[in-house]
Amino acid sequence: MPKKDLLNSENAAYLKIFERLKFFESVSLKITERKPLSELLDEIIITSQELLKSEAASLLLYHKSDSKLHFHTVHGDHTNELLSNTLEIGEGLAGSCAKLLEPFIINECYSDERFNQNYDKRTGFKTRNMICCPMIKNGSLVGVIQVMNKKDNLPYDNEDRDLFYALASQCAVSIENERLIDIEIKNMQMQYELDTARHIQEKYLQQKLPSFNDIDMSIKLIPAKEVGGDYFSILKITPHKTLIFIGDVAGKSIPAALIVPVLYSFINSYTLLRTTDFNLIDFTSAFNKFLITCTTADKYATAWLGLIDHKLKTLESINAGHNPTMIINKSGIKKLESGGFMLGVLDAPYISETEKLNPDDLIVFYTDGVTEAMDIDENEFGEERFENFLLEKYNQIPEEISIQLFETLSNYRAVAEQSDDITLGIMKIL
Secondary structure: OOHHHHHHHHHHHHHHHHHHHHHHHHHHHHHOOOOOHHHHHHHHHHHHHHHOOEEEEEEEEEEOOOOEEEEEEEEOOOOHHHHHOEEEOOOHHHHHHHHHOOOEEEOOHHHOOOOOOHHHHHHOOOOOOEEEEEEEEOOEEEEEEEEEEEHHHOOOOHHHHHHHHHHHHHHHHHHHHHHHHHHHHHHHHHHHHHHHHHHHHHHHOOOOOOOOOOEEEEEEEEOOOOOOOEEEEEEEEEOOEEEEEEEEEOOOHHHHHOOHHHHHHHHHHHHHHOOOOOOHHHHHHHHHHHHHHHOOOOOOEEEEEEEEEOOOOEEEEEEEEOOOEEEEEOOEEEEEOOEEOOEOOOOOOOOOEEEEOOOOOEEEEEOOOOOOOEOOOOOEOOHHHHHHHHHHHOOOOHHHHHHHHHHHHHHHHOOOOOOOOEEEEEEEEO
8 A cells, every 4th residue: 555545544543533532522521411310321322322323222221129131211213112121131132241241242133142133023123233331330230231233334343342331431430420319319308308207296296294293204205217106195184184195106217107197186186075074995996996997907006095083093094905004113013904906906895994093103104115125136125124124213203214214225225226116104103
């Protein structure tokens, strides 16, 4: 070849490389712009098609949840049908690319046994040749991008493959960054919703307890999450009668917290209407029927309901599938277990039991977050340890007992997270 022609040929090659690098730089800037993930995926696939001068392109993302490749973006004629498809790792050309984690060129697709001709039959698109590139970040698969049918019936070459692979690496970084940003935004939104739910729930939790001349009282509720399903209410029905309610809705966090306003509404509505003829069994039965009617079968609540008669110095008790309330004195512990089914499960009768109250009697009602508090090895605090603690501390005032118990539970859990909502109520008869 004459020297002049050789120089012209080399210049043309350099010019082609320069133009491709310049185009690659421009498209790289485009796909690294901040944009929603769906728009980014569309940008990547259109860019790939332009860069490699191809008739069609597709992008599949790897989902760790099912270990499959999912078509997320397809560009070209008659390709909408592909968007609902998934591929196993190792299945077809894209699946092989994902398995090998290496780019490759297929210039005769119908001669390759890995090529699935059904896609062409369904879309009416005839695939002649293809480049498959894995998108990899930090050694992990992000997805696979493909370009099909280089224009002018030309074959793909190694230069096309290397350029496409460089683009795929850039794409992987961009996609993972957008995924992380999306996750952060969703987490921020979830946190905002949880904070809002907590503020709403706080309005339903009793902020000020009634005062009594014959009772010293302490009650605390600590949710395991931002919101929870524990609830309590101490209401004076009349000047001489006080209703005590403690409940634990099945489940945790927002699903359980959604039932708390239902508990609040029923208790306050019923007690406003039935102050003069309030009956604890009738109240419990009506409460049970109300929850059966207005909630789903999985949203039941265990509960303990007590009615103190300040004149007669008695406590009427109904245990609706809850941890037994305890009356503690120098004689030991009396557990109040009579009652019936959990609220919201079955329309069945309830029975009550009544205990005489004496000075220095300690009434302790609580949710299972106390006894089921777990250490790092998932060993529970347990009923025996709780009862021994109460027997040891029962001569102290309720507030001191409560503070010391929560400290004991915290020390027991140590580095383990609080596994359930905790509510503890303590009353001492004066």
